[in-house]
Amino acid sequence: NWYVQRGVDWFRTNTANGAAVAVMHDFSQSFTVHQDAKGRRPARFVGANIPQIGYELQTAGDDVFQLTEIARSNLKSYAERLEDNRLMPRGESVAFSSRFVFSKNAMTDEQVDNAFVAYASYAEQKQTGDRIDYEIGVPFTRFGTNYFPYSTLGENFDIKKLPGMDRDGYWALAADTVKNWQLFADDIRRDLRIAKTLGFELIRLHHLEILGDIDKAKRFEYLDFLFGEMRKLKLKALIDARISAADTAELVKRYRNVIDGVEVDNEVLIFGINDDAPDYWKRVYNAVKEVAPEIPVHLTAHTNMGAFDRLQKLGVPFDKVGQHAYADGLDSQANMRGFSLAAASYGRRVGKEPIITEWNWRFLSRMTPEDRAKVYAPIFENVLQTRSMPVMYQFQFNESLAMNPRVLKGIRHYEQIWLSRRPKPEAFVLSGLIKKYAAPSHPNKLIAVEHAVVELDKNGRGTAQFKITNSSDRDLNLKATVESPANLQANLQSDSVVQLKPNESKTTGVALQALSTGNTPAPLPGFYHVFLRLEGDNDLLRYGWAEARLAGSPQMETTEKTDVIYGDDALAFNLNRPLAVVYGDDAPIQDVETASVLVNTLESATGRPIKIYQLKDLPKDERTTLILVGTTKTNQLIASVSSKLPVNVASAKQFVARVSDDSKNDWLIVSGADNLEAERAAMDWTLRFWKYAKDSAARRVGLVEKELPLGVDPAQLP
Numbered sequence: 001n002w003y004v005q006r007g008v009d010w011f012r013t014n015t016a017n018g019a020a021v022a023v024m025h026d027f028s029q030s031f032t033v034h035q036d037a038k039g040r041r042p043a044r045f046v047g048a049n050i051p052q053i054g055y056e057l058q059t060a061g062d063d064v065f066q067l068t069e070i071a072r073s074n075l076k077s078y079a080e081r082l083e084d085n086r087l088m089p090r091g092e093s094v095a096f097s098s099r100f101v102f103s104k105n106a107m108t109d110e111q112v113d114n115a116f117v118a119y120a121s122y123a124e125q126k127q128t129g130d131r132i133d134y135e136i137g138v139p140f141t142r143f144g145t146n147y148f149p150y151s152t153l154g155e156n157f158d159i160k161k162l163p164g165m166d167r168d169g170y171w172a173l174a175a176d177t178v179k180n181w182q183l184f185a186d187d188i189r190r191d192l193r194i195a196k197t198l199g200f201e202l203i204r205l206h207h208l209e210i211l212g213d214i215d216k217a218k219r220f221e222y223l224d225f226l227f228g229e230m231r232k233l234k235l236k237a238l239i240d241a242r243i244s245a246a247d248t249a250e251l252v253k254r255y256r257n258v259i260d261g262v263e264v265d266n267e268v269l270i271f272g273i274n275d276d277a278p279d280y281w282k283r284v285y286n287a288v289k290e291v292a293p294e295i296p297v298h299l300t301a302h303t304n305m306g307a308f309d310r311l312q313k314l315g316v317p318f319d320k321v322g323q324h325a326y327a328d329g330l331d332s333q334a335n336m337r338g339f340s341l342a343a344a345s346y347g348r349r350v351g352k353e354p355i356i357t358e359w360n361w362r363f364l365s366r367m368t369p370e371d372r373a374k375v376y377a378p379i380f381e382n383v384l385q386t387r388s389m390p391v392m393y394q395f396q397f398n399e400s401l402a403m404n405p406r407v408l409k410g411i412r413h414y415e416q417i418w419l420s421r422r423p424k425p426e427a428f429v430l431s432g433l434i435k436k437y438a439a440p441s442h443p444n445k446l447i448a449v450e451h452a453v454v455e456l457d458k459n460g461r462g463t464a465q466f467k468i469t470n471s472s473d474r475d476l477n478l479k480a481t482v483e484s485p486a487n488l489q490a491n492l493q494s495d496s497v498v499q500l501k502p503n504e505s506k507t508t509g510v511a512l513q514a515l516s517t518g519n520t521p522a523p524l525p526g527f528y529h530v531f532l533r534l535e536g537d538n539d540l541l542r543y544g545w546a547e548a549r550l551a552g553s554p555q556m557e558t559t560e561k562t563d564v565i566y567g568d569d570a571l572a573f574n575l576n577r578p579l580a581v582v583y584g585d586d587a588p589i590q591d592v593e594t595a596s597v598l599v600n601t602l603e604s605a606t607g608r609p610i611k612i613y614q615l616k617d618l619p620k621d622e623r624t625t626l627i628l629v630g631t632t633k634t635n636q637l638i639a640s641v642s643s644k645l646p647v648n649v650a651s652a653k654q655f656v657a658r659v660s661d662d663s664k665n666d667w668l669i670v671s672g673a674d675n676l677e678a679e680r681a682a683m684d685w686t687l688r689f690w691k692y693a694k695d696s697a698a699r700r701v702g703l704v705e706k707e708l709p710l711g712v713d714p715a716q717l718p
Helices: 109-120 176-177 180-196 208-213 216-232 245-254 275-292 308-312 332-350 369-384 427-435 589-606 634-644 673-691 699-703
Strands: 010-014 020-025 032-035 046-047 054-062 063-069 099-102 125-129 129-138 142-146 201-206 234-242 260-262 297-301 318-330 353-362 391-394 447-449 452-455 463-471 476-483 488-493 497-500 505-514 526-534 542-552 580-583 611-614 625-628 654-659 666-672
Touching: 010 109, 020 109, 032 109, 032 308, 032 589, 046 308, 063 505, 099 109, 099 488, 109 125, 142 353, 176 180, 176 216, 180 216, 180 427, 180 526, 180 542, 180 699, 201 391, 208 234, 216 234, 216 245, 234 245, 234 297, 245 260, 245 275, 260 275, 275 297, 297 308, 308 332, 318 332, 318 427, 332 353, 332 369, 353 369, 353 476, 369 391, 369 427, 447 526, 447 542, 463 497, 463 542, 476 488, 488 526, 497 505, 505 526, 526 589, 589 625, 589 673, 625 634, 634 666, 654 673, 666 673, 673 699
Parallel strands: 142 201, 142 391, 201 234, 234 260, 260 297, 297 318, 318 353, 353 391, 452 542, 580 611, 580 625, 625 666
Antiparallel strands: 010 020, 020 099, 032 046, 054 063, 125 129, 447 463, 463 505, 476 497, 476 526, 488 505, 526 542, 654 666
16 A cells, blocks of 8 residues: 555644744646557556655755655556556646645644645535535545345355355355345345444445346346345445446336446456447446436546546546545555545546445454454544545445355455354444434434344243434434344334434333244254334434344254264364354464354354454463364464374364363364365365354255356455
8 A cells, every 4th residue: 555655645844933834735646658458458548657646755954855756666566557657648747736835823733634634635616596605525424335145145165165156256146146036035134224224325236247147037036126125224226337338227227216326347447447448438327327317327446546537538427436445454544544535636626526435454354353343443534534525335244155265365354244144343333433424314313223132042032122212302203113034033012103302212122033944943043133123204214133142053964974084072062152263373364264264154053152363362261162273383272282183183184173282171173284174174064064054055055066267366356
């Protein structure tokens, strides 16, 4: 990230006589240059040097020198995005500007920084008759998340995967979840209601083009259901797709009253503008406007706003300025404000709203969820505090098994909810930010509903208590109804009408009874989710959410013979107790991804929260029952007890063994000759219980062994 920063935002100096001077630099976009076709790379326009014109300060004695960087070098890793050491093409120009502020009185850093944000952020001018209103910043932000169940409900356990998975990497089509969508309808209903409860108003349907291989009648049957559920929840959808202009228009026309916008081909501008692309973009834009003139259409870049200048020169219309960006580690958080201001500043100059459709962290995967939650708010408030962004989407919503753990890079797991749909700590942090920065009419600002957790008894019974508080300044008259999946019976225990005065609270009880899943003889262990729908006047709709945990040991396959060597009692390891999955300090990426599969499937299948730790973060009082992932070289705890392993187990290519370092500890070691063999052992052990688990797609449609292409290399994703 440091190498796409433009340098100095502002500087100030106070003079000896008490006056002050401040200099603030606009986010002036760099330009694009044309590259001829070379090898597999098509002819295209690409960014030059850096995304924004750079600024540097140097001092010598009492003198201050400001350097403006137009042409400069960059990192080799940006060679596919930026051509360095280039001036503008002949006949073209570049523009950049700064604001000088002179004050009779000294200025503080805070004053200058606030003035800089006002200068560089988004602003809108509107004229009504003779009246002109100029708004600096946005009064509120609309929040969305990325949820695309046609991919993320899929399952890929390396060698075995759902039959309809089409690739190993990002983002696979999980065709079975579409063709057999009725089997997954409750999963989708659940997820959309969780999103609604957390405060999201918008759902980005990422890479919708992957549905293209599904029979058209079946595809629209699936989409009718998906859009229908969003309509019930008063959610709007952003279509992200690379499909024909006619197909895009057909989607918009069919679901017009649920669609908030169209994003053409994801983040296509990040790597430049291929010569053959503008004609396609024009066709899509015009086709959408023919059927729904009010629906905005946009394309998306990173911070390379010069791409939009080139679009205008090429005659490509667009309604918004799209941006995707991620905070790559803790050190890069300071950059993120500049990223968002770059898009906002450009939007102000060209009179088009900026929009962020992907935003989150990366490379924080090894932190504990609790530690990540402590640093999560600044990642988003770097944008929100500037009041620069009218619309912002978090990426992405739910943990997934859809990608082969063998090909992942250990940089993600930034989702709001676990596979069990238990919320991560970050979910509550972001939900709080939504409440803080959303519109005054947002339902989460008007009604507070505490998240409830219920421990069901061994018969699957319990009661969820929803505490409802009127956070508005008016009386509320609410209609309450309960919504639950087919395997959870839920009955409202109180009046369906909830009347609340301002600041008044009431608790509504819901009796719960877990039922069989499919044809199972008894309720399966796992996390069950129930929702309280609250409807009020003026189209008010708020949801409350309770998670009901039915703890238990999932069924375990013990007779199937595979290449994995299982030690004595390994398959009898008790999963119905507090557990933690632990990988070694500085473990390779493969161990991190293997541990992620284990923690997600175990939690979902047992109805118990499962913790995940890098060894150095493992509390001393949580060492009793552990699942250790890795090898003797990569996990120090495995190395410490390796001498206790039977020789035939320790020498096996892939093995799962049960061992203790003293009489109190009971550990399951999932290991192998190397980290990939350990991953294979982990997948084998996981499938022995996962194929029977309540939330398992494998239980519903089965698994097959097949090789798949990688798809997009996740290491190359921006």
